[in-house]
Amino acid sequence: QDGIFQEWSEFFKLNRWEEAASRLSINLTDYLKPLSLNQPLPWDFIDVGVSKEFLKQEYRKAQQGIKTEDCTTGKCSNCGACDGVVKLHQKNDTGNIPIPKIDYHRLTRKIIGYEELKTRFRIKYAVGENFRYASHLDLVRAFYRALRRSELPIAYTQGFSPHPLVSFGPPLPVGVTSVGEYLDFQMAHHYSGNITRDFGPFLPKDIRILETRSISRKADSLGKIINLAKYEIKHNEPLPKEVILARQKQIPGIYQLNFHSENSFTLFLQIAPKIKLFATLAQLFDLNEAAVRLLSIERKECYSLLNDKLLTPLEVL
Numbered sequence: 373q374d375g376i377f378q379e380w381s382e383f384f385k386l387n388r389w390e391e392a393a394s395r396l397s398i399n400l401t402d403y404l405k406p407l408s409l410n411q412p413l414p415w416d417f418i419d420v421g422v423s424k425e426f427l428k429q430e431y432r433k434a435q436q437g438i439k440t441e442d443c444t445t446g447k448c449s450n451c452g453a454c455d456g457v458v459k460l461h462q463k464n465d466t467g468n469i470p471i472p473k474i475d476y477h478r479l480t481r482k483i484i485g486y487e488e489l490k491t492r493f494r495i496k497y498a499v500g501e502n503f504r505y506a507s508h509l510d511l512v513r514a515f516y517r518a519l520r521r522s523e524l525p526i527a528y529t530q531g532f533s534p535h536p537l538v539s540f541g542p543p544l545p546v547g548v549t550s551v552g553e554y555l556d557f558q559m560a561h562h563y564s565g566n567i568t569r570d571f572g573p574f575l576p577k578d579i580r581i582l583e584t585r586s587i588s589r590k591a592d593s594l595g596k597i598i599n600l601a602k603y604e605i606k607h608n609e610p611l612p613k614e615v616i617l618a619r620q621k622q623i624p625g626i627y628q629l630n631f632h633s634e635n636s637f638t639l640f641l642q643i644a645p646k647i648k649l650f651a652t653l654a655q656l657f658d659l660n661e662a663a664v665r666l667l668s669i670e671r672k673e674c675y676s677l678l679n680d681k682l683l684t685p686l687e688v689l
Contacts, residue, residue: 554674
């Protein structure tokens with residue numbers, strides 16, 4: 373009762389389960405008692421070919437420490453899984469059974485080493501109104517689909533589930549538009565085309581490429597260099613400028629706050645653990661987070677703050 377995400381350890385409350393069992397007259401200790409071999413078991417309806425009598429016999433032998441001979445090298449154990457006809461494997465000189473080599477006819481894929489990735493690009497893009505309430509994972513999937521449709525020579529990871537070698541900048545908060553998002557991707561070989569022309573038309577509506585640049589393979593990742601974001605916040609009514617400026621001095625993570633009209637201002641906020649946009653705005657406006665999510669917010673740019681100097685990811689190369 374009133375239990376949410378009870379399978380998660382941080383939300384699990386044993387007393388809720390004990391109260392529910394008590395109301396239903398269920399003794400939980402009954403489920404901890406050993407089961408009799410003769411009583412029906414919850415999994416009796418599952419048929420894997422091995423008989424229940426054989427499993428009982430194996431249980432008793434296990435209690436006595438008696439081993440059952442391997443039917444592939446010795447006599448049949450009559451488990452019921454087959455008709456008793458088993459092809460015996462002969463041991464080699466070392467006493468081991470040789471493992472046969474099986475050809476699965478798998479296609480071989482050329483492994484692309486990191487040093488072979490000839491071209492790496494950094495893209496600045498905008499996220500419009502249609503994607504305001506899309507999560508970061510939704511944006512990632514949209515880019516992956518667009519890359520496949522564009523047929524650009526993108527490099528892929530190796531392994532069972534290959535995916536494009538793409539790295540994104542800091543996630544955009546849900547409910548916020550942006551004209552200053554970034555991503556990096558790597559080509560499988562040298563590419564000298566126009567990314568905006570060859571990739572832009574395959575992106576969904578309201579995701580637009582603003583600028584692209586070829587960068588060095590040794591350039592630092594976006595997650596390493598971006599540590600500051602610039603937001604523009606607009607309100608329908610005039611804002612108490614003096615009150616907000618006084619509060620911002622006591623809120624961690626705010627680098628700068630500038631008013632440019634009576635109902636809008638620009639906020640420079642650090643991108644760091646435990647510093648959240650909506651939590652910061654809730655403290656500035658003295659409102660709950662649900663209320664501040666109704667504001668018009670746009671991320672204008674992401675920066676790398678180095679020695680009190682603001683540089684965009686396209687300038688830090």
